[in-house]
Amino acid sequence: MSKKTILEMKNISKSFPGVRALQGVDFKLCEGEVHALMGENGAGKSTLIKVLTGVYAKDEGHIFVDGNDKEVSIHSPQDAQRVGISTVYQEITLCPNLSVAENMYIGRSEGAGTNWKKMNEDADKLLQSLDIPAKATQQLASCSIAVQQMVAIARAVDMDCKILILDEPTSSLDEQEVEKLFGLMRDLKARGVGIIFVTHFLDQVYEICDKITVLRDGKLVGEYEIKDLPRVKLVAKMLGKELDDMSDIKGEQKPYDGDDAGEVVLEAEGLYSDAGIKPFDFNIKKGEVNGFTGLLGSGRSECVRAIFGADRVLGGHVKKNGKTIKITKPLDAMKNGIAYLPEDRKNDGIIGDLSVRENIIIASQVLRGFFKPYSKAEANKFAEEYIKLLDIKTASADTPIKSLSGGNQQKVILARWLMTHPEYLILDEPTRGIDIGTKIDIQKLVLKLASEGMSVTFISSETDEMLRTCSRMVVMRDRKVVGELSGDDLTQNKIMSTIAGGDK
């Protein structure tokens, strides 16, 4: 029972100035298939998808749709939609201030008039048939991110899409929401829709996908049936080497010495901010790596933002090395040797149009003072030093940071804070959306910094990553600290049960 091929991309090539993003890549998708597109950052996944959806024009190659042997030409997202290709991106690209139904039908009405009643009825019918918990007349912004994503999918389905591209749809969803999304994907699969699924989460690939295509450095590594490619092999294919770095790093962190041992660097008591977290206590010791864990939205980020003064602190005390300090704005925290790598790299981290160099020196420069700018030579020296130290892949220090890949942008932000020589480094999701190679680099770096005496708070939604690096974990649920785990308690099961509440 060979399924019908609904999309075939042959020998696709695409170059950007200085980079060959895709080199002769083939890709095939059958109907009713969930096909994972895997690869590190810079492997060419996004480029391939953008070629397919008409965002980029391909330099070479052919695209066939629906088993036709006539090539289709796709020059714009509208062209792509016309041949039945729809995309749902990581960031929601709908209009949050319109209603669900309006979002589903916007830009598609024929003629000038709109039959609002019919539109809403149609929308409700479709939402119901796809089991999406939203009302047609509800404002989109009032739905959760997951539902918004489903609405985007519903819109695609209603446009008779045969090929659905999901680009990192799960990165901002919690587990239950992911399950719902997967339910919807299975439903679509049964209807014969071919789904291209781009994700960084290995678990999810193995849960839902039928096939995997791996790209590396703009080239096709291969197409595999999911059952023929165990995880370790997949990782090896993506990295392009047979190394066992993942297990290598395990257990390297030094165990927690107990509450009495070690000198406390920073201590918070009853701290809370206007971001809606309950007052919490917290401390970190010299050379320790600890973490905040909990489901998305449990208040992990809000806690560290309160410590750094990023949100408005409403109450509580913070002591550093035993002395009470007052942090009302990020600069206060920075002056006290605290550094914070924010969760939202694009909106809170990078300063897009500025060069890599300026992005590296900015925090140190602010600390140094308004009237003491670094000379061009000094700034260059620092930039080159950190580009080398963290192996940042950039054409030059003058390149605008926005043209770097996600992983390298993250390294620049990391370099920015390392340059301030902080005593206490807060990393909020430093590895989100970046490739495995860089992830391991960052984990290793965290352990190295800690061994040199820096205190680090490491937050990640991937628990195993935290288990590899943290010696103590603060567990959160519903914006409240519900437990602290260390030593033998640091296991996946124990964390799960603490998050869930009660030992079960």
Next chain:
Amino acid sequence: MGNTKKKEAGFLSKIVRQQLFIPIAALLILAVFNLIADPSFFKITMGASSTGDPVLSGYLITILDYGSELAILAIGMTLVTAASGGQDISVGAAIAIAGSVILRVLCGTNSRPEELQTSVFVAFIAACLVAMLFGAFNGILVAHFKIQPMVATLILYTAGRSIAAWINNNELPIISEPTFGYYGGFIPGIPIPTPFFIAVICVVITALVLKFTNLGLYTQAVGINEKSSRLNGLNPVFIKFLSFVILGLCVAVVGLIKVSRFSTINYSVIAKDIEMDAILAVALGGNALSGGKFNMAASILGAYVIQFLTTTLYKFDVQSDALPAYKAVVVIILVVLSAPSVRAKLSQVGKKLHAKEVA
């Protein structure tokens, strides 16, 4: 052979990508146009000033003279644009206020004084303070209350000229002291208009400030990403506020030049529509009007190019009422050329040409 051509093309595209290319290209086009239409445009003669001293005159000198006012304003407008991603449209009205303050301080209660009540320096300092205060008013509205800059400055744009008239009780003071005319005219013995020297001083100070402080870096950082700037210890509210105060200072300087030119003031006409030219100078300098990165040199050059355009239009007897229409054409061309889609098309065309050449 092919190789050298490739290099040439690379070199050419490098020049085109330089931000200064836009104002320089505009300047060249205007110069060539004048050269063909009427070369006498470039003639500079030795004339006599109102005091009888020998001074240079000609269209180029006019450009140097009036372009300097714009250049000074362009400095402040560039910073405001970069930090806030918007423009201050109250500049002309604020110049009226600053000029009015200078006259008021110089004249005291008598609107036709025989001699000045204080030195011009004191009057100028007073004007600086007042103009910076109004700049601060705009700055607070924009930075603290997060009102769109154009909307926020619309208030002063509407009210400014009345405030200026009110400062002098609606009288028109006239200064008979000849030395007061030096700032907007000529200093005896020097044949080049004084505003040019004032502009040079302002530019030098700006260059020093940009070199020896972090004003440039901070302003750009805030303009590009306010949230991220705050998390790096910057105070975006203060930096936006500061840019408006600096523009206030520029306004006071131009106010002095303006009232010195005529030794009096006409509240409803003085520096009318000058804000549009200042904004245009920033745009012509290739700076994004949505804020972020800026190039000060390009803005300043842009200011002189705008004046070049204005003077050219005057030379060809375009009515002053019709001037804005011609400038609008320039704005349209600029905006279209700087639109991302057009840029992408242009670079594609460039690539194709290049490919053909190589073949």
